[in-house]
Amino acid sequence: MAQPMGDSHRRFLQAIMSLGIVDESQANALHRSCCEQHGVNYDQRSLDDFIGAINVQLQPVFIQIRTGNSEEDGFQYRALVNMAETDVTRLSSDYAENELELFRKTMDLIVESESGSASSMDILNSADTLLTRKLKKKEAELVLQKFVQDKWLNEKHGSYSLSTRCIIEMDQYLRNTYQDLKVCHVCNNIALQSQICDNPMCGIRIHIPCVARFFKGNSDPHCPECKDFWPHEIPEIQRPPSSQHQRLSENAAPSTSGRPSTSQSRRPRR
Amino acid sequence: MSQRRKVAASQGKRRSQAALENDGGEDVSFTQPTSSQLQRARDNFTSVQVDHKAAEVVQFILIKDQKKIPIRRTDIAKHIVKEYRAVYQDIMVRVGLIFERVFGMELVEIDTKSHTYILINKLEPTTEEPLSLNPKIGLLFVVLSVIFMKGGVIKEAVLKNTLKKLRVDFEERHDEFGDVKKLITEEFLRQKYLEYTRVPHTDPPEFEFRWGIRAEKEVSKLKIIELVGQLHNQDPQIWTQQYREATSQSSQSSQRS
Numbered sequence: 368m369a370q371p372m373g374d375s376h377r378r379f380l381q382a383i384m385s386l387g388i389v390d391e392s393q394a395n396a397l398h399r400s401c402c403e404q405h406g407v408n409y410d411q412r413s414l415d416d417f418i419g420a421i422n423v424q425l426q427p428v429f430i431q432i433r434t435g436n437s438e439e440d441g442f443q444y445r446a447l448v449n450m451a452e453t454d455v456t457r458l459s460s461d462y463a464e465n466e467l468e469l470f471r472k473t474m475d476l477i478v479e480s481e482s483g484s485a486s487s488m489d490i491l492n493s494a495d496t497l498l499t500r501k502l503k504k505k506e507a508e509l510v511l512q513k514f515v516q517d518k519w520l521n522e523k524h525g526s527y528s529l530s531t532r533c534i535i536e537m538d539q540y541l542r543n544t545y546q547d548l549k550v551c552h553v554c555n556n557i558a559l560q561s562q563i564c565d566n567p568m569c570g571i572r573i574h575i576p577c578v579a580r581f582f583k584g585n586s587d588p589h590c591p592e593c594k595d596f597w598p599h600e601i602p603e604i605q606r607p608p609s610s611q612h613q614r615l616s617e618n619a620a621p622s623t624s625g626r627p628s629t630s631q632s633r634r635p636r637r
Numbered sequence: 638m639s640q641r642r643k644v645a646a647s648q649g650k651r652r653s654q655a656a657l658e659n660d661g662g663e664d665v666s667f668t669q670p671t672s673s674q675l676q677r678a679r680d681n682f683t684s685v686q687v688d689h690k691a692a693e694v695v696q697f698i699l700i701k702d703q704k705k706i707p708i709r710r711t712d713i714a715k716h717i718v719k720e721y722r723a724v725y726q727d728i729m730v731r732v733g734l735i736f737e738r739v740f741g742m743e744l745v746e747i748d749t750k751s752h753t754y755i756l757i758n759k760l761e762p763t764t765e766e767p768l769s770l771n772p773k774i775g776l777l778f779v780v781l782s783v784i785f786m787k788g789g790v791i792k793e794a795v796l797k798n799t800l801k802k803l804r805v806d807f808e809e810r811h812d813e814f815g816d817v818k819k820l821i822t823e824e825f826l827r828q829k830y831l832e833y834t835r836v837p838h839t840d841p842p843e844f845e846f847r848w849g850i851r852a853e854k855e856v857s858k859l860k861i862i863e864l865v866g867q868l869h870n871q872d873p874q875i876w877t878q879q880y881r882e883a884t885s886q887s888s889q890s891s892q893r894s
């Protein structure tokens with residue numbers, strides 16, 4: 368049975384709203400402090416029920432606190448997701464029409480790539496082909512920076528990938544838009560940055576953190592689907608950085624308002 | 638769902654553009670429907686439809702509130718409520734309930750002439766939490782406590798000097814707060830945390846700061862005075878006047894809720 372909503376839930380919701388996305392240690396710290404501030408018994412194991420009680424109440428306004436995993440470190444995150452693709456979310460966007468188009472082009476490049484990332488050069492070249500209003504290279508660079516700041520994209524050595532927040536929020540959109548989008552063979556979530564089976568008849572994808580867990584201690588790994596040899600490096604399982612608790616402020620995301628709405632580009636591919 | 642979303646998306650651009658452009662416009666005539674008009678309107682819309690509109694209004698207000706922009710009734714009516722205008726009151730009652738029960742917030746009218754609202758936090762104010770979330774709020778608390786301890790109003794020059802002693806300079810970029818002057822004289826004003834007025838008959842003009850309406854509604858004076866007490870290692874009751882004011886605020890707010 369769902370818990371009733373109390374002030375501890377409301378405070379938790381307010382914090383998630385202002386942060387946009389939190390990792391699991393932040394979520395736990397918040398859960399604890401919200402319970403303590405309102406004199407509610409704190410039980411670490413009950414975080415999912417706690418969030419579930421909030422989501423029941425949020426459902427009528429098409430908002431949800433959703434759980435997802437980072438493709439890079441495999442850790443769990445919680446993000447506030449706006450499920451109504453109405454003009455209201457469109458209004459919320461801090462981006463101009465051509466900036467949104469650049470975002471969609473970047474998404475295309477990332478999803479179509481094998482590595483789950485796109486080089487800044489390819490993205491900047493696509494800025495020349497915008498239909499709404501072309502962006503100069505300098506402008507496009509600034510827009511990309513803004514996407515990273517607002518936590519829609521990650522950037523590493525000049526190559527861009529979709530952030531955890533973006534994948535959690537846009538899950539349904541990505542699945543609807545890209546018909547040949549692959550999911551991870553292990554966890555069933557969207558797989559962009561992943562290892563791919565070499566067998567061209569198979570080609571399943573597994574997230575790198577999922578590979579680490581799935582093939583742990585296995586010296587002769589084989590594809591779980593076609594049984595071919597798995598030729599990629601098996602990484603170590605990453606431990607959550609429990610000793611270095613991040614302060615919430617370091618991760619303060621600019622809330623949901625920065626969401627680039629993509630509702631106008633719904634078009635099935637191929 | 639997806640059908641609805643598509644339709645909404647196709648209208649989205651036009652509507653949102655209009656919403657942005659009209660932000661500075663005037664309140665259009667907003668006549669109360671007669672009771673028979675209201676009854677007819679209620680018959681026209683199902684409860685589900687009204688709930689749905691209420692959900693859209695909640696989203697609209699949350700988005701405006703992200704930037705702490707005051708929300709005008711005209712904008713809600715024109716861009717969201719639209720053909721449901723006759724049942725505007727019904728919708729807003731539901732909106733109010735959602736904000737209270739789900740978000741722990743309250744929609745407060747700050748200007749009865751232009752019908753402008755802000756969203757305030759109804760939860761028991763805490764000083765620890767916002768400080769850890771956002772360094773700017775830390776500075777805000779300092780400014781608010783300085784004003785409060787000076788009796789509710791402070792000259793700009795005095796505030797500048799006080800902050801300088803705390804190594805926060807109006808004229809210099811601060812590592813954590815960025816442009817301090819802009820933050821205090823623009824952002825906090827826009828968010829209604831502070832009020833900034835010219836002192837009458839001053840030449841050259843002098844300006845003074847007071848608590849803004851959002852601060853009055855959201856910030857506990859008792860917490861402020863306790864904080865000051867801790868800083869000075871004093872019992873807050875030694876500041877008799879401030880202490881009396883703080884305790885009367887907290888008894889008022891407990892009556893209100």
Ligand SMILES: [Zn+2]
Pocket residue numbers: 551552553554555556573574577
């Ligand atoms: Zn996986």
Ligand SMILES: [Zn+2]
Pocket residue numbers: 564565566569570571590591592593594595
């Ligand atoms: Zn295979």
